[in-house]
Amino acid sequence: MTSVTALADPVALATPAFIALVLIEMVAVRLGARGDYDWRDTFTSLTMGFGSTMAAVVFGATIVAAYSAAARWHLFAIPMTWWAGALCFVLDDLLYYAFHRSAHRVRWFWASHVIHHSSQHYNLTTALRQTWTGFFSLSFAFRLPLLLIGFDVRLVLFVAGINLIYQFWVHTEAVRRLPAPLEWLLNTPSHHRVHHGSNPRYLDRNYGGVFIVWDRLFGTFEAEDDAEPVRYGLVHNISSFNPLVTATHEWVAIFRDLRAATTWRARWMAIAGPPGWRADGAGNTADALRADWLARTAAAE
Ligand SMILES: [Zn+2]
Ligand SMILES: [Zn+2]
Numbered sequence: 001m002t003s004v005t006a007l008a009d010p011v012a013l014a015t016p017a018f019i020a021l022v023l024i025e026m027v028a029v030r031l032g033a034r035g036d037y038d039w040r041d042t043f044t045s046l047t048m049g050f051g052s053t054m055a056a057v058v059f060g061a062t063i064v065a066a067y068s069a070a071a072r073w074h075l076f077a078i079p080m081t082w083w084a085g086a087l088c089f090v091l092d093d094l095l096y097y098a099f100h101r102s103a104h105r106v107r108w109f110w111a112s113h114v115i116h117h118s119s120q121h122y123n124l125t126t127a128l129r130q131t132w133t134g135f136f137s138l139s140f141a142f143r144l145p146l147l148l149i150g151f152d153v154r155l156v157l158f159v160a161g162i163n164l165i166y167q168f169w170v171h172t173e174a175v176r177r178l179p180a181p182l183e184w185l186l187n188t189p190s191h192h193r194v195h196h197g198s199n200p201r202y203l204d205r206n207y208g209g210v211f212i213v214w215d216r217l218f219g220t221f222e223a224e225d226d227a228e229p230v231r232y233g234l235v236h237n238i239s240s241f242n243p244l245v246t247a248t249h250e251w252v253a254i255f256r257d258l259r260a261a262t263t264w265r266a267r268w269m270a271i272a273g274p275p276g277w278r279a280d281g282a283g284n285t286a287d288a289l290r291a292d293w294l295a296r297t298a299a300a301e
Pocket of ligand 1: 100104113116117195
């Protein structure tokens with residue numbers, strides 16, 4: 001039996017490059033490049049990245065076992081070839097879009113993903129600010145269709161790693177715009193800055209991982225407007241650099257809301273409703289904030 005580790009782990013191989021690029025960006029920002037570093041924020045981001053790696057060690061075997069179990073039900077026997085790798089990469093990115101969109105729209109998933117958005121700064125270390133609790137929000141389950149179609153477990157893990165590596169470099173303010181065809185096709189620093197924005201016009205936009213065309217197709221694309229600088233972070237920012245608070249604050253809020261809920265609808269919405277939902281209707285969901293912004297811009301015209 002071949003081991004699932006037979007393909008090299010691309011993320012482990014890329015880690016020295018991550019560190020080198022962070023150092024280069026820090027120096028560039030010192031020399032005047034656009035960007036913003038705060039040492040407490042950087043410490044939190046790096047600690048979250050380290051903890052996320054530890055969580056992958058703890059839960060990795062279970063995830064691989066789930067993938068291997070799903071692979072036994074495969075529809076096709078897809079060979080390990082270049083074309084299969086390319087197809088798997090594109091389909092994986094489409095599933096990433098579905099995962100990422102639900103991670104912003106369903107609070108149980110958001111409780112894990114919010115960690116990545118909890119920084120009010122935007123630099124390469126923000127890319128490393130990753131969740132510790134992705135396993136509990138079932139983020140791995142979004143890739144199960146690839147195994148059921150018939151892609152090899154090793155190939156699925158490999159393309160997932162490449163996808164993650166690609167998303168590292170878009171977390172920078174130093175790169176403004178790429179040539180137009182690339183901005184049309186790919187997730188770029190400009191598109192992903194929008195994704196990290198808490199301005200109403202930028203909320204819940206640009207979910208794409210590698211390709212931004214999914215957002216163009218499914219109506220969630222918003223271009224960065226240089227006249228409206230991105231305010232990084234959350235609608236309600238956490239006022240803490242404590243990694244434990246960062247990792248758990250939304251889970252704590254869910255359980256607090258569950259205890260306070262008096263109806264089954266409120267309990268359901270506390271888990272599966274959009275982030276910001278409140279039983280009294282006064283909640284700041286992204287849809288409500290965006291609709292409010294659209295109404296204000298229409299009124300101003
Ligand atoms: Zn996100
Ligand atoms: Zn990001």
